[in-house]
Amino acid sequence: MYRFNFLFFGLCCVFLTASAQRRNTYFIKNNGARVTERDSADFIRHVIEPDPGSEFYKVKEYYLDGTVKSTGFSSKIYPPLYEGLRTTFYPNGNLEETAHFIKGHEIDTATSYYPDGKLYSVRVYSITPEQAKQLLWVAPDEKILTVKDMTGKDLTVNGNGEYIAYDNDFKEILERGQLKEGLHEGVWTGKTKDSSANYTETYVHGKLISGESINAQHITYKYTEAYIQPVFKGGMKRFYSYLASHIKYPPSCYKAGIQGVAQMKFTIERDGTLTDIKVLNAIHPDIAAEATRVMRASPKWEPGKMRGEPVRVAYNIPLSFHL
Incomplete structure (x- = not known):
């Protein structure tokens, strides 16, 4: 067996070069x-x-x-x-939102508007720029300070009042509930964007205490976390160990000194199996084939869950082949 250094770079990372x-x-x-x-x-x-x-x-x-x-x-x-600043617009050209970011995290103030240009909401994020720079995967605290209805009437003032969330077209209400000091409070009700499930959740000072969802098949799920990301059974350290012990450097690439990073995309099914495994980037076909093989042979993952119900989740991961 050829000896090589297998390097696994963090989830969803893409390494850039000056020759982009x-x-x-x-x-x-x-x-x-x-x-x-x-x-x-x-x-x-x-x-x-x-x-x-x-x-x-x-x-x-x-x-x-x-x-x-x-x-x-x-x-x-x-x-x-x-x-820094990211600005989004509606298809009609009107301003949709202004928000500020550090390492992909929203910081400071985000302001949203209705498609006709009227103010919709103002949110603030407690994470500091220093925290965002140090913690790539930190989830900042969000407070909703201002909410207005489509006529311009105040729903929430200084973080206290009612919040209403709409679909992308602002034609259907997806979620509503009370805010206290900018945080979810009491009983909230809602439905998923595709209307496949309805849910009721109870919050105390922004913390989800309990939730219950009912899907289209009338199956009920109880939960205390609204969203759970899929993970390899035993944790990601075990996944790294699996990759390191099962990837075989392609002999043709080893002899020719060929290296590369295979940008993998796959779907984690509701039962934890991996499907739709693809290599997204142009890379030596033998490296692509080996990266695909080892992912197809992967043991099952713990599936992602949305409001208690297992769901399909698309996943991207880079596999690096270095001599």
Whole structure:
């Protein structure tokens, strides 16, 4: 067996080089998935190399008719890890939201608007820039200070009142409940965007105490965490060990000194099995084949859950082959 150093880089990381193209173009669905054809996309993303003296890539997104969807900056090419001000717009050209980021985390104040331009909400995030720089995966505390209805009437003032969440078209109410000092309080009710489940949750000072959801098949789930990410059984350290002990460096690449990073995409099914395993980037076919093989042979994962119910989750991970 050939000896080699197997390096596994953190989830969803993409390593950049100074030789990046001047502009990368991606076709994206509204759920964040990349597609290969423009006609299959919901919008187009351009990632442009940094200006002289800047370390951040410019990210500009457009609806298919050419209307600007968003502008911002990112420290990564794909997927974006937003830095600084990001501004989003509705298809009609009106301002949708302004928000500020550090390492992909929202900080400071985010302001949202209705499609007609009226103010919708103001949110603040307690995470400091220093915390965001140190903790890549930290979840900042959010407080909702202002909420207005579609006529401009106050629903929440200084963090106290009612909150209403809508679908993307602002035609259906998806969730509603009371706010106290900017945090969820008492009983909240809602439904998923596809109306496949209804739920009732109880909060105390922003903390979820209990929840109950009922899906389209009338199955009831009880939970205390609204969202649980999928994870390899035994934890990610065991996953790293699995990769290190099962990947076999392709002999053809070993002899030729070929290295590379396979950007893997796969789906974790409701039962924990992996499906739809693909290599997203152009890489030596033998490395791509080995990366695909080892992922297909992976033991089951603990599935992701949404409000207690197991759900399918798309996952991206880079596998690095280095001699």
